[in-house]
Amino acid sequence: MTQRAFVVRELGIGLALVLLVAVTAIINPRFLSAQSVKDLLLGSAILAILAVGQAIVVITRNVDLSVGSILGLSAFATGATFVASPDFPIPVMVLLGMGLGAVLGAVNGGLVAAARVPALVVTLGTLYVFRGLDYTWATGRQINAADMPPAFLRMGTAAFIGVPVLALFAVVVLVIAGYYLHNYRGGRELYAIGSDPAAARLAGIPMGRRVFAAFVTSGALAGLAGVLHAARFGTLDANAGLGSELNVVAAVVVGGVAIFGGSGSVYGAALGAVLLTTIRAALPVLGINPFWQDAAVGALILSAIGLDRALSARVGRRLRKVGGGHV
Amino acid sequence: MFKRVFGSWDAVVVVALVAVSIVGAFTIEGVGDPRFWRFVTLEAIPIALIALPMTLIVITGEIDLSVASVLGLTCTVMGQLWVSGVTSLPLLIAISALLGAALGAVNGLFVTGFGLPSLAVTIGTLALYRGLAFVVLGDRAVANYPPEWTTSAIKAIPRTTLPWVILVVAALAVVFGVVLHATPIGRGLYAIGNNAEAARFSGVKVRVTKFWLFVVSGAMASMAGVFWTLRFASARADNGTGLELAVVAAVLLGGVSIFGGRGALLGVLAAVALLGVLRNALQLAYVPANTLTVITGSLLIASVVGPNVAGMLRDRLRRRHT
Numbered sequence: 001m002t003q004r005a006f007v008v009r010e011l012g013i014g015l016a017l018v019l020l021v022a023v024t025a026i027i028n029p030r031f032l033s034a035q036s037v038k039d040l041l042l043g044s045a046i047l048a049i050l051a052v053g054q055a056i057v058v059i060t061r062n063v064d065l066s067v068g069s070i071l072g073l074s075a076f077a078t079g080a081t082f083v084a085s086p087d088f089p090i091p092v093m094v095l096l097g098m099g100l101g102a103v104l105g106a107v108n109g110g111l112v113a114a115a116r117v118p119a120l121v122v123t124l125g126t127l128y129v130f131r132g133l134d135y136t137w138a139t140g141r142q143i144n145a146a147d148m149p150p151a152f153l154r155m156g157t158a159a160f161i162g163v164p165v166l167a168l169f170a171v172v173v174l175v176i177a178g179y180y181l182h183n184y185r186g187g188r189e190l191y192a193i194g195s196d197p198a199a200a201r202l203a204g205i206p207m208g209r210r211v212f213a214a215f216v217t218s219g220a221l222a223g224l225a226g227v228l229h230a231a232r233f234g235t236l237d238a239n240a241g242l243g244s245e246l247n248v249v250a251a252v253v254v255g256g257v258a259i260f261g262g263s264g265s266v267y268g269a270a271l272g273a274v275l276l277t278t279i280r281a282a283l284p285v286l287g288i289n290p291f292w293q294d295a296a297v298g299a300l301i302l303s304a305i306g307l308d309r310a311l312s313a314r315v316g317r318r319l320r321k322v323g324g325g326h327v
Numbered sequence: 328m329f330k331r332v333f334g335s336w337d338a339v340v341v342v343a344l345v346a347v348s349i350v351g352a353f354t355i356e357g358v359g360d361p362r363f364w365r366f367v368t369l370e371a372i373p374i375a376l377i378a379l380p381m382t383l384i385v386i387t388g389e390i391d392l393s394v395a396s397v398l399g400l401t402c403t404v405m406g407q408l409w410v411s412g413v414t415s416l417p418l419l420i421a422i423s424a425l426l427g428a429a430l431g432a433v434n435g436l437f438v439t440g441f442g443l444p445s446l447a448v449t450i451g452t453l454a455l456y457r458g459l460a461f462v463v464l465g466d467r468a469v470a471n472y473p474p475e476w477t478t479s480a481i482k483a484i485p486r487t488t489l490p491w492v493i494l495v496v497a498a499l500a501v502v503f504g505v506v507l508h509a510t511p512i513g514r515g516l517y518a519i520g521n522n523a524e525a526a527r528f529s530g531v532k533v534r535v536t537k538f539w540l541f542v543v544s545g546a547m548a549s550m551a552g553v554f555w556t557l558r559f560a561s562a563r564a565d566n567g568t569g570l571e572l573a574v575v576a577a578v579l580l581g582g583v584s585i586f587g588g589r590g591a592l593l594g595v596l597a598a599v600a601l602l603g604v605l606r607n608a609l610q611l612a613y614v615p616a617n618t619l620t621v622i623t624g625s626l627l628i629a630s631v632v633g634p635n636v637a638g639m640l641r642d643r644l645r646r647r648h649t
Contacts, residue, residue, distance in 0.1 A: 041532075063446075065572075066421065102494075111628065111632060115631075115632045115635050115636060116635055116639075117628075117631040117632055117635055118585045118586065118631065120446075120585050121579050121627060121628070121631045122628055122631065122632075124572060124575065124576060124624075124627060125576075125581070125624040125625065125627035125628035126624060126628070127572070127624065128576070128620045128623045128624030128625075129620070129621050129624035129625055129628070129629070130619030131617075131620055131624075132617045132618065132619075132620030132622075132624060133621065134617075135615070135616070135617030135620065136615070136617045136618070136621070139615075240618075243568070243569060246392070246450055246453060247453075249450055250450055250451070250454065253447050253450065253451075259444045259446050259447040260444055260537050260549050270496075289462070289465075291458075291461040291462050291465050291466075291564075292458065292461075292462055293458060293461075294454050294455070294457050294458025294461060295454070295455050295458025295459050295461075295462055296458065297454045297455075297458065298452060298453070298454035298455025298456070298457075298458055299451075299455055300450050301447070301450060301451030301454060301455075302437065302448065302451040302452070302455065305444075305447045305448065305451065306437075306441060306443065309441055309442065309443055
């Protein structure tokens with residue numbers, strides 16, 4: 001029964017997305033042109049990857065506010081590496097970025113899991129620390145697209161059978177994460193930890209290890225997002241991804257992942273990211289002043305959490321009526 | 328005894344503040360000058376104004392991330408009203424306060440009326456209010472305020488260099504401190520933070536209290552917005568962007584538990600001052616701003632890791648003794 005409510009929840013975002021695209025396309029058919037769809041996918045890919053990582057952490061009743069700073073460090077590391085050796089193999093760079101992110105994520109995870117301190121505080125701290133390291137490293141330098149190998153920059157905009165490579169990265173990440181969370185014991189245990197930490201501990205779930213792994217994953221994905229950011233934008237300074245953390249949390253919340261853990265899915269989170277990006281792109285097309293963008297996003301977040309609340313209240317009532325009692 | 332000395336995080340922050348000020352005054356030229364304190368206070372005023380209600384909110388186990396956006400929206404509304412001919416400063420301040428209170432009431436309604444988590448709600452209103460600020464002014468700036476307004480906002484107390492507004496902040500701090508630490512309302516806030524259910528059963532009006540806290544938080548953030556507008560003589564939609572995390576950092580560094588139920592106002596005020604002194608001292612020492620970013624983050628982490636690790640060690644020691 002709850003399972004079905006969650007499916008309904010994701011269908012809901014999907015429906016909102018389809019509706020938004022349909023209305024926009026009716027008003028301006030060019031919104032569905034190949035180029036414009038490609039731009040949308042390109043724009044959502046990086047946010048979606050971050051949102052998948054964030055969802056994994058939020059499901060365990062934690063939060064990772066440092067993702068924007070990890071993205072920034074990884075993006076600058078990518079640029080600096082290519083400046084130092086233009087022939088650096090691109091796949092290795094992708095792995096290196098993910099590795100850097102994983103190490104930074106391990107700092108978060110270690111502090112949360114071993115020192116038992118609240119994730120919000122730790123990752124707010126590392127948000128500053130990682131960004132500060134980024135500034136220190138960059139020292140006001142800017143890396144330009146001209147310093148990067150053309151093949152790498154092509155990856156940022158190229159398409160494979162009409163689908164941007166960046167979006168393919170996001171889809172691969174999404175499918176792997178979604179499959180793991182849904183079908184593996186480790187994935188199910190993340191939900192158990194988030195919905196009732198005390199019960200999860202009593203059930204013998206290795207909480208520290210699972211939460212640590214969630215943060216490492218979120219860090220690695222933010223690292224990947226950093227490499228992709230470098231490929232897409234080419235021009236890099238220490239400000240890449242600055243302030244994006246709350247946007248990522250917003251995407252996750254819009255996607256139906258409960259902020260207090262235990263429910264939601266990475267598919268929802270990714271859909272949330274696509275929806276947020278689409279709204280920003282659709283407003284100007286609809287002839288609405290682009291200055292309304294943030295306000296619309298805010299309204300969307302509020303209605304999404306309101307909807308979740310109403311849905312979960314209904315599910316709760318129905319469960320009580322059935323008499324199962326396993327809420 | 329052990330716990331009383333090491334458990335009082337407030338004392339640690341106050342000692343750190345005094346130590347940094349003294350060491351700075353002896354080692355860095357310009358630190359400790361009257362002008363130095365003027366800059367520290369000017370910078371600390373808006374943060375302190377927002378941190379006062381934020382402390383109370385976090386003690387009840389909630390959070391308000393929309394404060395910087397309330398500040399920004401107030402700036403733009405004030406600017407727009409001034410442009411459209413409202414020329415009375417007291418009227419502008421009153422309208423701003425009402426606006427802030429209304430924005431806070433929206434937060435409070437979502438949190439207490441619909442029972443939604445404040446973290447999610449205020450991330451939503453963070454985007455919403457900042458968005459409305461852009462709707463009001465776009466990317467324009469309103470900067471043509473009468474000079475007497477802008478100078479009066481930063482005018483010094485006679486025979487000192489400190490801006491007089493700091494007296495207002497101090498008075499407010501006393502009010503908040505008394506309410507938090509010496510009234511049933513304040514004790515109720517701790518009760519809510521420790522166990523909202525139990526607090527409700529012992530007669531604390533949990534939802535009403537939380538609602539009004541958000542209203543006060545909005546009103547204080549709008550006052551910070553008025554000060555911001557006049558101090559920089561500029562109303563822009565992006566005023567104060569990102570300030571919410573700086574305020575939360577100061578509150579947490581001041582020893583307030585993010586889970587609620589623990590913390591004191593003195594520690595928070597000392598933390599606001601400590602961060603201000605550090606930032607300005609390091610600037611005078613030509614230390615790049617990024618070092619301060621690293622220090623802020625490290626202090627924040629240390630403030631939670633330190634007590635926790637100390638607690639674990641203490642437990643282990645005790646277990647060995649028994």
